Amino acid sequence: MPLTDALNFTAGLRYTTEKRSLNAEQILGGVPVPPSNYEQEKRYSKPTWRVALDYKITPDVMIYTSYNRGFKSGGFNPTTPGEDPFKPEQLDAYEGGIKSELFDRKLRFNLAAFYYNYKNIQVPYFLINTIGLKTGPKATIYGVDFDFEAHPFQQLRLFxxxxxxxxxxGHYPDAALSPPNPPPLGGNQSVVGDATGNRLPFTSTFSGNIGAAYEIPVGDSKITLNGNLYHNSGFYAETDNLRRQPAYELVSGSIQWTDATGKLTVSVWGKNLTNEAVVTMLAASGFGTGASYQPPRTYGATLGYAF
Structure with missing residues (x-):
């Protein structure tokens, strides 16, 4: 809703209700374990909203601020059907920043600062025989995001x-922790301990990318060269902050030919060209630590046609 020629106000409200149910049976050696049947049901309802203001300093430069509330419903862990359900997660997100397109749209850059306040954050856990989600404490995330795209000349795009x-x-005295067993034993313990002040799983202090695309005219068709470098400072995989993915870089690139109509394309591409080993999961167990990884070096060719 415009308040003035330059100032706009946005507001939205949503009400969500979700019903979660669990019907489970525990069997050991083909024999039901009493109580063998678990039937639970829970309904989660919550209003969420968005409130925002944006102001155009010039036709090409806008500043904004916003406040959003979101929620994720709670639920049950099928691996531990006798436990109480984990609680719904609530997020209050505050953001402010600037969006701009300058020099006849040859340069676009956006800058945002944000503060996220989580309540009852749903924390994944990996214990010796179970995997699931549990109700965690409060948690905070704050930082800045920046992105840009520049066209120094017609054939070149930088981004x-x-x-x-x-x-x-926040205060988290009853976290699920998995410290290694002391030598000469292998594997890991499964204990409850204090994770207050620990980093959240899979969050990185710094990440960034830089890339370029360059077009080469070939008669009425064109060839486009693309390259991108992504850096990540690393992250912890679990609440106890004991197992970590080190810093890594991912390199990708492609060469694409486009015909004179702009509809037919043929490209040769490669991802993770340096063959970095990057985890998507690290899970401690009584026998050791299991891991799964992102795809290794991958390459191929693609034929496309736009109708």
Whole structure:
């Protein structure tokens, strides 16, 4: 809703209600374990909203601020059907920043600062025989995001971005921890301990990318060269902050030919060209630590046609 020629106000309200149910049976050696049947049902309802103001300093430069509330419903862990359900997660997100397109739209850059306040954050846990979600404490994340796209001349496009994050759990004295067993034993313990102030799983202090695309005319067709470099400072995989993915870089690129109509394309591409080993999961168990990884070096060719 415009308040003036330059100032706009946005507001939205949503009400969500979700019903979660669990019907489970525990069987050991083909024999039901009493109580063998678990039937639970829970309804989660919550209003959420968005409120925002934006102001155009010039036709090409806008500043804005916003406040959003979101929620994720709670639920049940099928691996531990006798437990109480984990609680719904609530997020209050505050953001402010600037969006701009300058020099006859040859340069676009956006900058945002944000503060996220989580309540009852749903924390994944990996214990010796179970995997699931549990109700965690409060948690905060704040930082800045920046991205840009520039066209120094017609054939060249430069792009990139970065993100700086600070995050930590609040008071969390009953976290699920998995410290290694003392030598000469292998594997890990499964204990309850204090994770207050620890980093959230899979959050990185710094990440960023830089890339370029260059077009080469070939008669009435064209060839486009693309390259991108992504850097991540690393992250912890679990609440106890004991197992970490080190810093890494991912390199990708492609060469694409486009015909004179702009509809037919043929491209050769490669992802993770340096073959970095990057985890998507690290899970401690009584026998050791299991891991799954992003795809290794991958390459191929693609034929496309736009109708």
């Amino acid at each position: 990139g971005g970065l993100s700086l994050l600070h995050d930590k759990f």
